[in-house]
Amino acid sequence: MLGAPVWSSVRQGLSRGLSRNMGGWASGEGRKVDITGIYPPVTTPFTATAEVDYGKLEENLHKLSTFPFRGFVVQGSNGEFPFLTSSERLEVVSRVRQAMSKDKLLLAGSGCESTQATVEMTLSMAQVGADAAMVVTPCYYRGRMNSAALIHHYTKVADLSPIPVVLYSVPANTGLDLPVDAVVTLSQHPNIVGIKDSGGDVTRIGLIVHKTRRQDFQVLAGSAGFLLPSYAMGAVGGICALANVLGAQVCQLERLCRTGQWEDAQKLQHRLIEPNTAACPWRPETPQEKSDCPEATRLSRS
Secondary structure, three states: OOOHHHHHHHHHHHHHHHOOOOOOOOOOOOOOOOOOEEEOEOOOOEOOOOOEOHHHHHHHHHHHOOOOOOEEEEOOHHHOHHHOOHHHHHHHHHHHHHHOOOOOEEEEEOOOOOHHHHHHHHHHHHHOOOOEEEEEOOOOOHHHOOHHHHHHHHHHHHHHOOOOEEEEEOHHHHOOOOOHHHHHHHOOOOOEEEEEEOOOOHHHHHHHHHHOOOOOOEEEEOOHHHHHHHHHHOOOEEEOHHHHOOHHHHHHHHHHHHOOOHHHHHHHHHHHHHHHHHOOOOOOOOHHHHHHOOHHHHHOOO
């Protein structure tokens, strides 16, 4: 149960959020915030002593700002949020907000294992500049995370969030796929605007698009490796790690798909598959790859 200080923050946050142009449940036209487009999930640089390197973070943001992205994602899998303290997570969001253009959307990963902690983190991220919260499935007790439990969790978070909520399903890391029936139910919530689906199952993506077609609900592909087929199935964009290193090419693929130039899009998608596989350090396949992962430094910190 939320204590009095948290409830006070909730009320203040809701008051602020509902007055924002891009947040607060729905726009003046009754539609949810538009999250269409490509977003790089920003990495979290570390120093040799395993501290967050905010200077490098801002340097990376300035480089990424030269591409026509819709916005940026922070504290996703690529941002290694499980290795950061709560204060570091908020400081990263704040620094990114200050460094990026005001016309770009900032999606911040606020997911925690408990509903209360997720609500509190979401409120805090909204206060430091996030435009939307990307909430990963809680997974430590994954055996109990059935549709009913997940619907309850996300509904409570969305009810109390002053900013729009994006569902986040990443089974490679959580061992848990957000069930389609839960997604369909949650799509009806006025403050849940879409989902980032990183599972790579385009049949599932198509089914989600089909079953939520009567809702103002948007699907984002979770990787450039299946961006084209996701667009073909009705996705509206992607949160793609590859965009951090091949931003121009990922944005070009988006443009080709959105303008119906499918033959050229197919050729470009084929060329991006292998680079995309190499750009996912959080899914190591060999001992050598594991030793090269950036999280190895943070994991060894006492």
